[in-house]
Amino acid sequence: MTPFRGVDYLHIDSLLNDEEKLVRQTARQFTEDRVVPIIKDCYNQGRFPAELIPEMGELGFFGANLEGYGCAGLSNVEYGLIMQELERGDSGLRSFVSVQGALVMYPIHTYGSEEQREKYLPLLAEGKLIGCFGLTEPGFGSNPGGMTTTAKRDGEDWILNGEKTWITNGTAAGVAVVWARTPEGVRGFLVEKGTPGFTSSDIHGKLSMRASVTSSLAFNDCRIPESQRLxxxxGLKTALGCLSQARYGIGWGVLGAAMDCFETARQYTLVRKQFDDRPIATHQLVQEKLAWMVTEITKGQLLAMQCGRLKDGKKLDFAHVSMLKRNNVAIALDCARLSRDLLGGNGIIDDYPIMRHMCNLETVKTYEGTDHIHALVIGERVTGLPAYR
Structure with a gap:
């Protein structure tokens, strides 16, 4: 196969400046050189490629769009381009970086004390410390407001009780950002690994996101000092604000998976011959599928670009992010399915990345807000009437 050069049907590159292209090329080269050669085996083995963490830290991928404390201070478009290239490698890798930056570093940077920022952010930016985000519970996913995890004051400390699940990086994390219900409302806490009463365990049997660590967290009379409260x-809105940061990166990231599926299928159809000894790319139904994919990828790129520019201009709203996440994940999953179809039986073997992307995208469609929840967010924005209360 020829080296990956991206999918740019509508000259999207003309919308990027030189710095943005350089950031994308850095992430693209990292993915090509370091991720692609090993990710198939990692997925098959159910192993996260932790050996890549120090290099990603050196390249500034963690908290890339945050300022200070060792963060790269890149624009949100540049950050999005990094997510796109990492997910071209694998959704699990992009998910790791998303959680580290958007769900751990962002809340510390935005809601933490100066002491907390100085203590945690430089280590998180270098990848010397891994974090996780504890919001989802066994009984509450789409409705985080129903959380049952509690934190109650006991002198100068807080006593944390409850359980969180479907937590990316959970057992690998040295610090967890945990959300709990208190008598004063929902609050965020920083819980370090090894704190008495805090345990974690991995979720096994996954058929998706296999190159990612997914865990459950449990808190049993876990004592947290006031200094560890953000x-x-x-309020719950602060936790949801973190999710908007992560969803923004997802909206860019899934384009990378879609591109990889499309380009794999495109190249395959150019060399695969059937019936009249001509490439199947000459067949009308094949071309229609390729045309659909490149059109939807292009529309997704434009949506991501506009959201990135709005975010850099501090004009991006959470309802905009819902459209970005909902649309781009859906088209990426459809691209994976169409690409698998074009490869026939070869589409299901791991010589090609399509089935891996397809399985991963089934999870990405669900986490950080399901397709249905984002539809209702958009629906409320255009009607002014909430349908989920």
Whole structure:
């Protein structure tokens, strides 16, 4: 196969400046050189490629769009381009970076004290410390407001009780951002690994996101000092604000998976011959599928680009992010399915990345807000009437 050069039917590159192209090329080269050669085996073995963490830290991928404390301070478009290239490698790798930056570093950067920022952010930016985000519970996914995890004051400390599940990086994390219900409302806490009463365990048997660590967290009379509470994380809206950061990166990331599926299928149809000894790319039904995919990828690129520019201009709204995440994940999954179809039986073997992307995208469609929840967010925005309350 020829080296990956991206999918750019509508000259999207003309919308990027030189710095943005350089950031994308850095992430693209990293994915090509370091991720692609090993990710198939990692997925098959159910192993996250932890050996890549220090290099990703050196390249500034963690918290790339945050300022100070060792963070790269890149634009949101540049950050999005990094997510796109990493997910071209694998959704599990992009998910790791998304959680580290958007769900751990962002809340510390935005809602934490100066002492917390100085203690945690430089280590997280270098990848010397791994974090996780504890919001989802066994009984509450789409409705985080129903959480049953509690934190109650006991002198100068807090006593944390409850359980979180479907937590990316859970057992690998040295610190967890945990959301709990208190008498004053939902609050965020930083719980370090090894704290008495805090345990974690991996979820096994996954047929998706196999190159990613997915865990459950449990808190049994876990004592947390007041200094570990995020002082400005007040109310559930602060936790949801973190999710908007992660969803933004997902909206870019899944384009990378879609591109990889499309380009794999395109190249395959150019060399695969059937019936009249001509490439199947000459067949009308094959071309229709390729045309659909490149059109939807292009529309997704434009949607991501506009959201990135709005975010850099501090004009991006959470309802905009819902459209970005919902649309781009859906088209990426459809691209994976169409690409598998074009490869026939070869589409299901791991010589090609399509089935791996397809399985991963089934999870990406669900986490950080399901397709249905984002539809209702958009619906409320255009009607002014909430349908989920």
């Amino acid at each position: 002082p400005n994380a007040i």
